[in-house]
Amino acid sequence: MNRIIRKVKLNPTVTLMVIDAPLIAKKAEPGQFIIIRSHSDAERIPLTIADFDRETGSVTIIFQIVGAATMRLNTLNTGDCVESFTGPLGKATNTEGLKKAAVVGGGVGCAIAYPVAKKLFEQGTEVHAIAGFRSRDLVILEDEFRAHSTAFYAVSDDGSWGEKGLVTDALKKLIESGEKYDEVITIGPLIMMKFVCALTKQYGIKTIASMNPIMIDGTGMCGCCRLTVGGKTRFACVEGPEFDGHEIDFDEAMARSRMYASEEKTLREEACRLMKMGEGVGA
């Protein structure tokens, strides 16, 4: 059981929780994730670590309310406990030796891109952060990104925040204007990462993508999180979650991410129904 120290609604569909987890906070590094179970009968879901504080012993997670599991997690409030919180899992982002890097985040993926940008910035790397959202009301972590990057580029699909366009437009413009990156690190929806990687491949810039496939145990036992990278089967939970973006089979990853689309729809509808009933009765 781990206590929720603080809960903040970042926007209508994205929640931040600071969780009391001293052992994990002591070890956590950017790029790693945890497995959380909100309730004893809840699904195990992986969430990438958004921030951590070794002194207070807390770990921050940021999640989008997309399915039954995140809906249930979101019913918990400050002071409540989550049933289990396990980690840190996966390999940390390798930031060694990078002089100049572009960190490209999309949507709630920015929650994961942020600690990477922060670590790079704090070690003295020149960081260009590009954050993309559908619209202004979905923006998260803007101040944090601005404070931990050498240059910050905001883009939105509808132009309501920053430049109108996609993160790939912003990245392309920077590359074309002569910016030379040792590495591009991208975290966001699969389709966005696919196009970021396709773009940087044209320019021969090494690119790392952080993958978030379906997992169960998350510790290297079940094989659910497998991806094809460079023609080989790789396991995101122990060998990732970051891989060479130019080698990842994104189309396959996108197809696999839809494996339970129909079951998830049923579970989500059921969860909505139960929560509405709950509201009717007491809350």
Place this chain on the structure above:
Amino acid sequence: MAAREPKKHEMPVQPPEIRAHNFDEVALGYNEELALAEAQRCLGCKNKPCMQGCPVNIDIPEFISHIKNNDIEGAYKVISESSSLPAVCGRVCPQELQCEHNCTLGTKMNLEPVGIGRLERYAADYHRVHKNGSTERPAPNGHKVAVIGSGPSGLACAGDLAKKGFAVTVFEALHSAGGVLVYGIPEFRLPKSIVADEVRTLGELGVEIITNVIVGRTITIDELFEQGYEAVFIGTGAGLPNFMNIPGESLCGVYSANEFLTRSNLMKSYLDNAATPIKKGGNVVVVGGGNVAMDAARTALRLGAEHVYIVYRRSFDELPARKEEVEHAKEEGIDFRILCNPVEIVGYHSENDPRDPKNGFVKGVRCIKMELGEPDERGRRRPVEILGSEFEIEADTVIIAIGTSPNPLIKDTTNGLEVNKRGGIVITEEGLTSRENVYAGGDAVTGAATVISAMGAGKTAAKAIYKALCGE
């Protein structure tokens, strides 16, 4: 003396047509009458050949003699001196290859061996129902040991150490204790309440189990020593699932057996309204011939599959699964396609409709027929493809049950821990690794094997730890 019954007394079971649709235990266990009658079949051999077949050296003729006298608690006491998990072993051990294989009734008299496993289960189940109060906690000896993993090897090691007075802490990565007994072996073969009970008994002995801690990530082995643990036992079990490296293994609907069974057993996907989804129904093809393949096939059947195939490249004689499981699977209607091997998993793809929800899902498995050729280095005849014999089985779900490779987490985070070329931890006969005071055993060392051999390894290490720390 009356003629000895030539066959084992049959185990009462749920009828196949009923049990194929529920997750209740298949084998119901002997009653008193059957147990006493079966015990009478034991010759009580002085040289105890059966005992030599037991990886944990249970004094089998001795416990059976107690059953003959209807002293079931006495029988349990004899078993529990050697085994920390009698109710589990009575259910899942491959007795036909171990104790029962050596039984004089079989080796000398051409009869069926004594049903040793069934009697062990009887004694353990009797004890669970009839025991009074909790197990007595041994006096502490002042030494502290950490055990990594709460599967069969870890529990056996922890149990033996606790009986000697060690303060034992078991670190478990998942949210419930039991390892493969909980995530792997299905309810219908090993009810989880029995595992929980065995774990509770260890708790009474003083073993502390901490769940949701991943050694190698949350804490390292070196940090455990810094915290005052004097020895560490690594019993982390099987690791990443193996795949066949044929086209189509990443299609939706393709599972490793570990994933399929973990969803059903650990995450309870077999229950209605479970939070973790699993694909139910349709045609299911399971690839492999071990116990895990049988478990996966029979789980799929109980989840509502219309037709379940087991595809295995050798013949019935080479099936590595426990004989009883193969028999049960056949009775339940599992369709065995032996001497046959998958060459491709075929996916659905609509040329006209890129948004067809079936796109990217499994449609079938292309297989090739095999025949047995020359024996390999282990003496098993090697399966050889028959050219031009390919055929396709229609399938919605494919489950790959062809073994696992060791988990890299501990190896990657422990300096000086030697592993072999397959990634298994290298140990001495006593279970010691290349690191001082670090022991290992079970699947993390051997690769996928049995519950009982893992328990044997846990016990061996416990003995060595006792010798190292207490000088005896």
